[in-house]
Amino acid sequence: MHHDLTPPITEAQARELKVGDTATLDGALYGIRDLSLIHMFDKGRRTRFDMKGHAVLHTAPNVRKVPGSNENPAGYASICVGTTTSARMERFTRPLMTREGVRLVIGKGGMGPATLAAFKELGGAYLAVIGGAAALETTWIEAIDDVDLDDLNPESLWKFRVKGFGPLLVAMDSHGGSVYDQVNKQAVDRRASALAAIGVKP
Amino acid sequence: MNAVKRLMVEPAAIEEAAKLLYIRALKLLPDDIKQGFTRLDAGETGATAKSVLATMIENIRVAEKTENLLCQDTGIPIYNVLIGREVEVDGSALKAAIRRGVERATKEHPLRSSIVHPLTRANEQTSCGALVPVINIDFTERERELRLEMVPKGSGSENGSFLKMAIPADGVDAIKAFVVDRVIEAGGKVCPPTIVGVGVGGTSDLCMHLAKVAATRALGSVCADPQGAVLEKELSQAVNSLGIGPQGLGGDSTSFAVHVELAATHITMNPVAVNIQCHSARRASATFTPGGVEIGF
Ligand code: SF4
Numbered sequence: 001m002h003h004d005l006t007p008p009i010t011e012a013q014a015r016e017l018k019v020g021d022t023a024t025l026d027g028a029l030y031g032i033r034d035l036s037l038i039h040m041f042d043k044g045r046r047t048r049f050d051m052k053g054h055a056v057l058h059t060a061p062n063v064r065k066v067p068g069s070n071e072n073p074a075g076y077a078s079i080c081v082g083t084t085t086s087a088r089m090e091r092f093t094r095p096l097m098t099r100e101g102v103r104l105v106i107g108k109g110g111m112g113p114a115t116l117a118a119f120k121e122l123g124g125a126y127l128a129v130i131g132g133a134a135a136l137e138t139t140w141i142e143a144i145d146d147v148d149l150d151d152l153n154p155e156s157l158w159k160f161r162v163k164g165f166g167p168l169l170v171a172m173d174s175h176g177g178s179v180y181d182q183v184n185k186q187a188v189d190r191r192a193s194a195l196a197a198i199g200v201k202p
Numbered sequence: 203m204n205a206v207k208r209l210m211v212e213p214a215a216i217e218e219a220a221k222l223l224y225i226r227a228l229k230l231l232p233d234d235i236k237q238g239f240t241r242l243d244a245g246e247t248g249a250t251a252k253s254v255l256a257t258m259i260e261n262i263r264v265a266e267k268t269e270n271l272l273c274q275d276t277g278i279p280i281y282n283v284l285i286g287r288e289v290e291v292d293g294s295a296l297k298a299a300i301r302r303g304v305e306r307a308t309k310e311h312p313l314r315s316s317i318v319h320p321l322t323r324a325n326e327q328t329s330c331g332a333l334v335p336v337i338n339i340d341f342t343e344r345e346r347e348l349r350l351e352m353v354p355k356g357s358g359s360e361n362g363s364f365l366k367m368a369i370p371a372d373g374v375d376a377i378k379a380f381v382v383d384r385v386i387e388a389g390g391k392v393c394p395p396t397i398v399g400v401g402v403g404g405t406s407d408l409c410m411h412l413a414k415v416a417a418t419r420a421l422g423s424v425c426a427d428p429q430g431a432v433l434e435k436e437l438s439q440a441v442n443s444l445g446i447g448p449q450g451l452g453g454d455s456t457s458f459a460v461h462v463e464l465a466a467t468h469i470t471m472n473p474v475a476v477n478i479q480c481h482s483a484r485r486a487s488a489t490f491t492p493g494g495v496e497i498g499f
Binding site for chain 1: 250254257258260261262264265268270271272273274275276311312313314315316323325327356357358361375378379382383386389390391392393436437439440441443444445446447448449450451452480481482
């Protein structure tokens with residue numbers, strides 16, 4: 001099933017997303033990553049952005065400083081916006097959801113059990129973008145509307161405006177489903193025969 | 203004596219090349235990698251995996267058309283310098299010139315500076331820092347030639363780096379099991395399809411370095427050691443039977459290939475290292491000869 005989403009979304013909308021579905025996003029999308037999360041949750045900094053019901057993207061873009069205008073309200077034009085490995089951000093999913101009200105996490109490579117538990121309890125989902133396909137992803141970004149915590153540049157908190165961002169694959173849902181767990185279990189199951197086939201004794 | 207006129211390479215030319223290569227590597231994938239995509243796509247049976255590969259192939263096309271970066275990660279800049287026998291170059295000036303080239307690429311394009319101090323995490327916004335860019339210098343028999351290779355090593359796949367000081371009693375089986383286990387552990391985090399670089403033998407640091415050399419070697423190249431070449435084939439087959447697939451979302455196309463590089467080791471040692479290269483397998487090169495500078499991959 002395909003979902004066209006324009007955040008903010010409700011808990012019920014988040015719970016409608018099931019592993020194997022696809023989704024496309026329009027409107028606001030917040031860019032977060034290592035340093036912005038460390039500052040928000042370990043160093044006690046707050047953002048002026050209201051991320052309730054919104055989606056976050058694990059990213060740090062390549063940008064160009066430009067004069068502020070209608071086209072580039074934050075004074076930044078995006079050059080290349082892609083996605084970074086989500087696993088490093090594992091311990092921040094729950095506080096992003098409880099403190100900031102985030103519903104959707106967009107990233108690449110998948111996340112772990114703490115994130116899956118937070119989705120189940122609070123109602124959220126992980127949408128997989130194709131990592132390394134940033135030239136394409138950049139064409140889905142209309143503008144950088146705003147920026148906060150910009151002393152951390154490029155790891156600032158970015159507010160993008162997106163159009164037709166996707167299709168993304170729902171890879172983790174609020175019902176305990178995770179494509180990454182399925183694939184990992186399959187790989188572990190196949191390990192013994194893969195090694196036996198190249199002569200490794202058990 | 204000394205009938206051959208030596209090739210002089212000026213720092214200014216190195217600086218220009220270093221700058222150009224960084225930007226070029228971030229935008230254009232080598233043909234061997236593109237052909238690797240075509241080969242994987244033809245053999246892929248999973249529907250999700252097919253569409254993921256199609257998106258990656260589309261991305262290569264969009265990057266070329268829009269002259270944009272393939273991936274937002276500008277990586278850790280690595281320069282491999284190969285100096286011929288009849289080349290005259292000031293080594294210390296060469297290192298400084300590479301550094302200036304990296305800084306200029308970062309400021310003038312501009313590029314995201316992905317390099318920080320390891321303790322303070324401060325970003326100088328130059329893509330440089332202590333001992334970065336990484337510069338490896340080696341020498342070649344080719345007389346009047348200097349080759350500069352640039353590799354912007356993506357961090358998602360660089361974080362897929364592992365070393366094991368196995369023991370002789372564990373034999374080659376330990377090497378094989380280690381590689382397969384680390385590929386399972388890395389899963390989708392390293393942006394498959396990958397080139398899995400495997401270092402075998404040497405000291406711990408040489409073993410890790412060999413893994414990087416293997417990971418950044420062109421597709422289609424084969425380990426010079428016949429036993430190493432056999433190991434490459436076996437491990438390629440093994441990792442591609444795990445079903446991890448592109449982006450770790452399932453499928454046949456986990457790796458373009460497993461590459462092995464080896465060195466002799468000590469009678470008590472059996473080291474094995476893994477360094478993974480993501481599908482954005484970027485590199486660029488400049489070759490200086492008396493005829494001029496040739497830019498390639
Ligand atoms: S692992 Fe490679 S393809 Fe993936 S985001 Fe990093 S540099 Fe890009």
